[in-house]
Amino acid sequence: xxxxxxxxxxxxxxxxxxxxxxxxxxxxxxxxxxxxxxxxxxxxxxxxxxxxxxxxxxxxxxxxxxxxxxxxxxxxxxxxxxxxxxxxxxxxxxxxxxxxxxxxxxxxxxxxxxxxxxxxxxxx
Amino acid sequence: xxxxxxxxxxxxxxxxxxxxxxxxxxxxxxxxxxxxxxxxxxxxxxxxxxxxxxxxxxxxxxxxxxxxxxxxxxxxxxxxxxxxxxxxxxxxxxxxxxxxxxxxxxxxxxxxxxxxxxxxxxxx
Amino acid sequence: xxxxxxxxxxxxxxxxxxxxxxxxxxxxxxxxxxxxxxxxxxxxxxxxxxxxxxxxxxxxxxxxxxxxxxxxxxxxxxxxxxxxxxxxxxxxxxxxxxxxxxxxxxxxxxxxxxxxxxxxxxxx
Numbered sequence: 001x002x003x004x005x006x007x008x009x010x011x012x013x014x015x016x017x018x019x020x021x022x023x024x025x026x027x028x029x030x031x032x033x034x035x036x037x038x039x040x041x042x043x044x045x046x047x048x049x050x051x052x053x054x055x056x057x058x059x060x061x062x063x064x065x066x067x068x069x070x071x072x073x074x075x076x077x078x079x080x081x082x083x084x085x086x087x088x089x090x091x092x093x094x095x096x097x098x099x100x101x102x103x104x105x106x107x108x109x110x111x112x113x114x115x116x117x118x119x120x121x122x123x124x
Numbered sequence: 125x126x127x128x129x130x131x132x133x134x135x136x137x138x139x140x141x142x143x144x145x146x147x148x149x150x151x152x153x154x155x156x157x158x159x160x161x162x163x164x165x166x167x168x169x170x171x172x173x174x175x176x177x178x179x180x181x182x183x184x185x186x187x188x189x190x191x192x193x194x195x196x197x198x199x200x201x202x203x204x205x206x207x208x209x210x211x212x213x214x215x216x217x218x219x220x221x222x223x224x225x226x227x228x229x230x231x232x233x234x235x236x237x238x239x240x241x242x243x244x245x246x247x248x
Numbered sequence: 249x250x251x252x253x254x255x256x257x258x259x260x261x262x263x264x265x266x267x268x269x270x271x272x273x274x275x276x277x278x279x280x281x282x283x284x285x286x287x288x289x290x291x292x293x294x295x296x297x298x299x300x301x302x303x304x305x306x307x308x309x310x311x312x313x314x315x316x317x318x319x320x321x322x323x324x325x326x327x328x329x330x331x332x333x334x335x336x337x338x339x340x341x342x343x344x345x346x347x348x349x350x351x352x353x354x355x356x357x358x359x360x361x362x363x364x365x366x367x368x369x370x371x372x
Contacts, residue, residue, distance in 0.1 A: 001352065018297045019297060019299065022297070038300065038301045040302070041299075041300050043257075043295045044297040045297075049142045049146070050166065050168075051147055051149075051165075051166050052150075053150060053154070053161045053164050054147065054150050054151050054161060054164070063165065077235070077238035084240075085240040089242045094246055096247050097246060098246040098247070100243055100244065100245050101243065102162075102241065106238075107235055107238040108234075108235075109235075111325070111355055111357075113325075114322065114325035115355075116330050116332075117350065118333055118337045119351070121342060122345060122346040123343055123346070133291075171291045173266045173291060174289070175267065175270035178278055185289050187289065201359070201361075202364075205362045205363065209366055213368060216368040218369060218370055218371040220370060220372070225368040226286075226367050227367070227368065228363070230251075
């Protein structure tokens with residue numbers, strides 16, 4: 001926790017690698033002051049089979065889902081959502097004759113009372 | 125928004141392509157009258173590593189998750205869920221000696237107050 | 249229903265196959281007494297692009313999301329979450345000089361009132 005998933009339609013051009021995008025997102029999540037460094041986990045999923053709308057035009061999108069434990073104030077969820085959205089927006093490289101890229105960020109509260117965690121340490 | 129994800133176990137036979145299935149779903153979402161055309165985003169994920177139940181028989185499944193912003197009435201969520209389920213059901217091709225295919229649809233309300241969106245336009 | 253998704257960062261070493269892990273999880277879900285055998289559906293997703301924290305050290309993680317229909321007691325969600333976490337923890341093989349592996353389990357309640365299900369039987 002937190003768990004960030006960034007879905008990227010395969011026709012999206014980024015100005016950095018997906019790994020670098022995740023690095024920036026993790027830095028922002030840490031800077032929020034709400035999360036422990038080692039607990040911040042993020043991943044990118046490239047979408048190969050997708051459709052946007054119904055019209056025959058090319059469009060692209062990135063959707064981020066941030067799962068955090070419940071109990072934080074709405075203002076915190078809003079600030080983090082905006083922060084992640086800005087990082088992703090900055091990472092998208094607009095191109096001449098390119099497709100518009102829609103960026104959306106969704107925050108999901110995980111039930112703290114039923115959340116479970118364990119850590120398996122390396123053997124000695 | 126809306127964001128539709130259709131997971132398909134790899135042993136499922138469809139009567140159309142995954143892209144065509146997404147097209148039909150998007151048309152239905154638009155026809156509901158609740159969503160803006162260009163904002164409807166859907167994707168298929170093929171599941172290669174899955175298990176259904178515990179018995180040694182082959183089974184298949186498709187699971188759809190529809191994320192929509194909160195604030196709509198239950199009757200709307202029910203109607204859209206049923207509509208997506210029917211489209212998927214119609215797309216599954218039953219085969220002699222094939223596996224039964226379970227189709228399920230889950231509607232998830234996204235917190236509107238913390239949802240963020242940006243659009244990156246093509247450069248000029 | 250239930251729908252279990254186990255995300256595994258690609259640097260995680262398991263003592264069994266992903267299929268065997270899913271088999272064990274399904275057995276535990278059935279043993280809970282809350283689910284119909286044929287309705288238990290689980291899948292593994294290997295994560296190839298991920299980041300944990302911001303420090304330049306190698307870490308690994310497994311995150312499980314269990315979606316169950318709403319209406320069960322918290323104690324049930326807690327017990328199932330713990331059970332899934334234990335199964336995953338037991339499946340992780342600690343190695344000398346390996347990475348610590350964080351295992352987390354999140355339970356998500358699906359809205360029963362808008363959940364839809366159909367089954368397509370084999371043709372005759």
